[in-house]
Amino acid sequence: MDVSKAAQSLSGSSAGALKAGSMLHLIEGGADALAALSGLIADAEAGKHSHAIVASNASLRAPIPTPRKNVFCVGRNYAEHIAEGNRAQKQNIGVTEHPVFFTKPPTSIVPPDGHVLIFPTVSESTDYEVELAVIIGSAGRNIPKASAMDHVFGYTILNDITARDVQRRHGGQYFKGKGFDGSCPLGPWIETADAIPDPHALSIGLKVNGEQRQDGNTADMIFDIPTLISSLSEGMTLEPGDIIATGTPSGVGYAMEPPRFLKDGDTVVCEIQGIGTLSNNVRAI
Incomplete structure (x- = not known):
């Protein structure tokens, strides 16, 4: 999913966090980044853009596949x-x-x-x-x-x-x-x-x-x-x-x-x- 649309409505670190695309960046982006991503998902479910939320043949990674720390x-x-x-x-x-x-x-x-x-x-x-x-x-x-x-x-x-x-x-x-x-x-x-x-x-x-x-x-x-x-x-x-x-x-x-x-x-x-x-x-x- 293209997250740049949601990022346009944000400023500073929140926009950068959402554009970066990783779970760690999303967490760092705080409430604004999470709200923008939720908006994108709602739009997808309503058919407002053509990108699928999850591809039918996708496999899940660990939610944080490479933590910065132990x-x-x-x-x-x-x-x-x-x-x-x-x-x-x-x-x-x-x-x-x-x-x-x-x-x-x-x-x-x-x-x-x-x-x-x-x-x-x-x-x-x-x-x-x-x-x-x-x-x-x-x-x-x-x-x-x-x-x-x-x-x-x-x-x-x-x-x-x-x-x-x-x-x-x-x-x-x-x-x-x-x-x-x-x-x-x-x-x-x-x-x-x-x-x-x-x-x-x-x-x-x-x-x-x-x-x-x-x-x-x-x-x-x-x-x-x-x-x-x-x-x-x-x-x-x-x-x-x-x-x-x-x-x-x-x-x-x-x-x-x-x-x-x-x-x-x-x-x-x-x-x-x-x-x-x-x-x-x-x-x-």
Whole structure:
């Protein structure tokens, strides 16, 4: 779709953002750019121009295919997930006083219907974790909880693929075991914040080959989204397009008896109420 028509009605950075055409530029363009794009879509649906909104043979990319930064992730943010992990590892860490943060590199991003990669010579314990991902819309540092939601552009689905054995091999720290290529399916799109009245009341689940593995609700987060944004932004600027994965409910493979990990050819489908489904196939390389 030609966005120059909408850009003509804007000025300064908003016009440039819409003309640039990428999701990151749209987010940076703020409310004016988003309103202009909505106008273009409305015109297309009304038949006011000939460009199709989505070509019939198009395939979706990840909504932010190449983030400027690593994806920010939150560990241990659902009580039942903490409990199942404690049982599986025969430990009792419990709930932490502050959120646990780690990151996944941009090279881990996978589009909808793309391949989750597993590396049998490196890991024999590749796992899944469905998560609600928050997309930051406006920059901020030391953001108060009271205004944290004002910095949210929207929400999408993220699957935090994890090589559990690699994670343990490297002292239990998160980055290496969660940073493989193909370990961060993202999508299918971003629902803007106004379309999700309460992100803390969404059903969230995951199926492997049609079998329900995870089935929870974002209401069960230990640290809510304002707390996560406020804590993460302490002394560190969050910028438009930054991605924050908010943790996963119980039902992960390593905590099952016996453990059940992903294998070549599996289909993994994540679903979050109000957003949609994110489907990916597993490929061993």
